[in-house]
Amino acid sequence: NDTSMQHRNLNHMTREERFSEAMRRTLYALKVLLPREGWTPVGPEMKYLARAIKEFTFIIHAGVFIPCIMSYGTNEQIAKWFPLAADFRIIGTYAQTELGHGSFLRGLETIATYDRANQEFIINCPKITAMKWWPGDMGKSANHVLLMAELVIDGKKYGMHGFMVQIRDLTTHEPLPGVTVGDIGAKLSFESVDNGFLYLQNVRIPRENLLSKLSEVHPDGTYIKKGNQRLMYGSMVRVRVNLIAHEIVMPLAKACTIAVRYSAVRRQGLINPSKEEVPVLDYVAQQHKLLPQVATVFMAHFAAKQLVKMHHDYSLEVEKGNTSQLPELHALSAGMKACLSEQGAAGAEIVRRACGGHGYSCGSGLPFIVNRMLATCTYEGENTVMQLQCARYLIKCADQAKKDKLTGSVWYLSDFSNMSCTAQTFGDLQEPSVLVKLHERRAKCAVQHAGKKMQNMVKNGTPAHDAWNMMATLLINAARAHIMQYVVGTSVTYISELSCSASLKKILTQLCALYALHNINSNCGDFVKFGCLTSAQCDLAQEAEFNLLKQLRPDAVGIVDSFDFTDDILQSCLGAYDGNVYERLFEWAKQAPMNKTEVHQDSYQYLQPYLHEGRDVLEGRGRNSKL
Numbered sequence: 001n002d003t004s005m006q007h008r009n010l011n012h013m014t015r016e017e018r019f020s021e022a023m024r025r026t027l028y029a030l031k032v033l034l035p036r037e038g039w040t041p042v043g044p045e046m047k048y049l050a051r052a053i054k055e056f057t058f059i060i061h062a063g064v065f066i067p068c069i070m071s072y073g074t075n076e077q078i079a080k081w082f083p084l085a086a087d088f089r090i091i092g093t094y095a096q097t098e099l100g101h102g103s104f105l106r107g108l109e110t111i112a113t114y115d116r117a118n119q120e121f122i123i124n125c126p127k128i129t130a131m132k133w134w135p136g137d138m139g140k141s142a143n144h145v146l147l148m149a150e151l152v153i154d155g156k157k158y159g160m161h162g163f164m165v166q167i168r169d170l171t172t173h174e175p176l177p178g179v180t181v182g183d184i185g186a187k188l189s190f191e192s193v194d195n196g197f198l199y200l201q202n203v204r205i206p207r208e209n210l211l212s213k214l215s216e217v218h219p220d221g222t223y224i225k226k227g228n229q230r231l232m233y234g235s236m237v238r239v240r241v242n243l244i245a246h247e248i249v250m251p252l253a254k255a256c257t258i259a260v261r262y263s264a265v266r267r268q269g270l271i272n273p274s275k276e277e278v279p280v281l282d283y284v285a286q287q288h289k290l291l292p293q294v295a296t297v298f299m300a301h302f303a304a305k306q307l308v309k310m311h312h313d314y315s316l317e318v319e320k321g322n323t324s325q326l327p328e329l330h331a332l333s334a335g336m337k338a339c340l341s342e343q344g345a346a347g348a349e350i351v352r353r354a355c356g357g358h359g360y361s362c363g364s365g366l367p368f369i370v371n372r373m374l375a376t377c378t379y380e381g382e383n384t385v386m387q388l389q390c391a392r393y394l395i396k397c398a399d400q401a402k403k404d405k406l407t408g409s410v411w412y413l414s415d416f417s418n419m420s421c422t423a424q425t426f427g428d429l430q431e432p433s434v435l436v437k438l439h440e441r442r443a444k445c446a447v448q449h450a451g452k453k454m455q456n457m458v459k460n461g462t463p464a465h466d467a468w469n470m471m472a473t474l475l476i477n478a479a480r481a482h483i484m485q486y487v488v489g490t491s492v493t494y495i496s497e498l499s500c501s502a503s504l505k506k507i508l509t510q511l512c513a514l515y516a517l518h519n520i521n522s523n524c525g526d527f528v529k530f531g532c533l534t535s536a537q538c539d540l541a542q543e544a545e546f547n548l549l550k551q552l553r554p555d556a557v558g559i560v561d562s563f564d565f566t567d568d569i570l571q572s573c574l575g576a577y578d579g580n581v582y583e584r585l586f587e588w589a590k591q592a593p594m595n596k597t598e599v600h601q602d603s604y605q606y607l608q609p610y611l612h613e614g615r616d617v618l619e620g621r622g623r624n625s626k627l
């Protein structure tokens with residue numbers, strides 16, 4: 001109810017207005033509105049904040065820069081920079097991606113050369129492709145960057161390290177000497193974020209600005225490794241784990257709320273010619289578009305909770321020096337981020353399209369969500385690259401499964417029990433345990449199939465790296481199959497252990513079965529090819545899905561209402577709780593800047609001569625048409 005937090009209509013603002021408004025609102029929320037324990041905003045408002053603010057600023061400052069100080073800094077460095085960053089007295093970003101490289105980190109070109117005489121690092125972008133490009137909050141907001149650069153001592157390269165680099169004056173906010181920085185311009189979304197470019201030329205920083213939890217450089221230039229260097233990639237793992245809830249589950253839930261509510265209101269066409277027009281939600285085709293996406297919200301939410309818990313447990317182990325869980329966590333977080341962002345972004349577009357013409361209007365609130373979700377397929381690890389990282393781990397585990405009993409998320413690779421499906425009715429295929437087994441078997445076969453193909457190629461003389469490249473699509477499919485079995489399996493377990501009413505558990509179980517069956521029916525080629533299902537059982541799987549659509553239809557609106565988004569959060573004429581779609585759309589359109597005046601003078605000046613000629617002809621004064 002705080003008017004300072006109410007959203008102005010984003011579609012009627014310029015990019016610069018949105019950038020400025022997001023900054024005002026973010027600072028107001030984090031520094032004025034919310035109680036805090038140290039850095040962490042606390043209290044029920046925090047939940048609201050994560051759901052409410054359509055456009056944050058300082059996403060990277062808060063979500064990446066500060067956690068990196070904690071992950072990569074020594075206690076002294078944390079004591080120095082964390083309080084400043086936590087209180088926004090310095091604004092930072094995570095500057096890793098360059099104009100020429102983002103996925104291939106070993107190709108990054110920015111270098112930090114140690115100057116022993118002055119005990120400083122000299123930072124340089126040796127050529128245009130080395131310029132940092134994309135980091136959020138960097139173009140106009142940040143005055144510091146956590147710069148990921150190649151450490152060089154006496155001509156020897158030591159790989160990517162993190163350096164704290166001040167880029168703007170703390171009084172004037174002007175760029176410092178040797179710093180060229182700015183905004184990279186308009187993007188598909190994130191209009192309020194100043195993703196930036198940063199060109200550094202002979203910028204000097206003290207030796208103490210190398211974040212030294214994992215390695216350090218002594219005054220004489222001696223390089224000391226202090227831990228598992230893979231932990232330098234830890235920030236990316238943490239963001240991948242955390243962004244699923246914030247940037248995939250939440251936006252998809254909003255899109256589904258809008259589309260399902262609108263579909264319950266929008267009447268279009270007839271099912272029974274002798275009856276009245278029906279709400280489009282009565283069309284099975286519409287249910288088939290919307291309800292599996294609603295199910296995805298819940299299943300991705302449950303799986304993400306499990307992944308967050310796994311990351312938390314791993315973090316506690318790392319503090320004790322045990323990094324043994326890192327390979328599995330990296331593979332799972334990379335795979336989950338890639339597969340769920342792919343599903344989420346595709347799902348948001350499916351439900352947008354299901355709203356017809358009004359789904360194409362920004363007044364629906366859907367284009368904002370769809371465009372923003374598309375970015376999740378690219379940032380924090382481009383999806384294909386992430387799926388291949390996941391596949392790399394699966395192939396290794398499949399080899400190990402031949403001699404060891406595996407545990408964790410890959411346990412099923414060493415499960416050699418009979419996994420044939422005996423389903424005789426579509427009801428059998430709605431059973432959670434049957435659906436879990438089917439997904440495990442499909443994943444195991446997909447991993448083994450990709451591995452076997454590569455082994456055969458290598459046996460026939462193909463170099464391993466070429467075999468890997470040529471089988472990439474099979475490897476990506478294996479990664480997807482692995483994640484799907486993880487999502488279905490963790491969701492079934494989560495729901496079975498949930499203490500809730502029987503009616504709620506029934507709905508959640510139906511949604512889980514719908515999610516699993518939709519995945520089977522969308523990938524039935526794999527399930528038949530790997531002998532998981534017969535062709536007849538595939539028919540049953542489709543029947544099972546259609547039956548669930550019918551069962552869930554009566555509760556569809558109630559289910560999305562349970563996400564509990566207010567109208568101010570949704571900012572949607574189609575998804576408002578009162579269902580007054582048409583009045584809201586008309587009111588929204590009238591507020592558009594284009595309608596500030598009845599006549600748009602700037603364009604009228606071009607049109608006026610022709611209109612006057614037409615007027616004269618119609619009033620009998622003009623010459624005949626030239627045509």
Ligand SMILES: CCCCC/C=C\C/C=C\C/C=C\CCC(=O)SCCNC(=O)CCNC(=O)[C@H](O)C(C)(C)COP(=O)(O)OP(=O)(O)OC[C@H]1O[C@@H](n2cnc3c(N)ncnc32)[C@H](O)[C@@H]1OP(=O)(O)O
Nearest residue numbers: 063102103104105106230233236242243246330379380381
């Ligand atoms: C907190 C909430 C935030 C919410 C966000 C809100 C809104 C979103 C708004 C904006 C976006 C937010 C953030 C975006 C920020 C960014 O995009 S930051 C930049 C992200 N960039 C990347 O992710 C780069 C991806 N590339 C890589 O990670 C690496 O280049 C690679 C692809 C993994 C290749 O690594 P490389 O070392 O070159 O080679 P290799 O494949 O051989 O790997 C070597 C071994 O290292 C293991 N490994 C790789 N990565 C990790 C890791 N992260 N953790 C642990 N281990 C890792 C790999 O498995 C290999 O191990 P082996 O045992 O040898 O198999």
Ligand SMILES: Cc1cc2nc3c(=O)[nH]c(=O)nc-3n(C[C@H](O)[C@H](O)[C@H](O)COP(=O)(O)OP(=O)(O)OC[C@H]3O[C@@H](n4cnc5c(N)ncnc54)[C@H](O)[C@@H]3O)c2cc1C
Nearest residue numbers: 094096097101102103134135136375378379380381382384
């Ligand atoms: C909204 C947004 C915010 C961002 N924020 C930040 C930030 O704050 N900080 C930061 O450092 N970066 C940020 N980034 C950059 C982002 O991390 C990179 O864009 C991302 O890692 C992808 O790298 P790339 O752009 O080099 O894509 P590329 O890797 O060049 O992708 C191009 C194509 O090449 C393919 N490809 C690449 N490598 C392989 C391979 N090994 N095998 C098969 N195919 C391959 C990809 O699949 C893709 O199809 C942001 C990006 C966006 C869009």
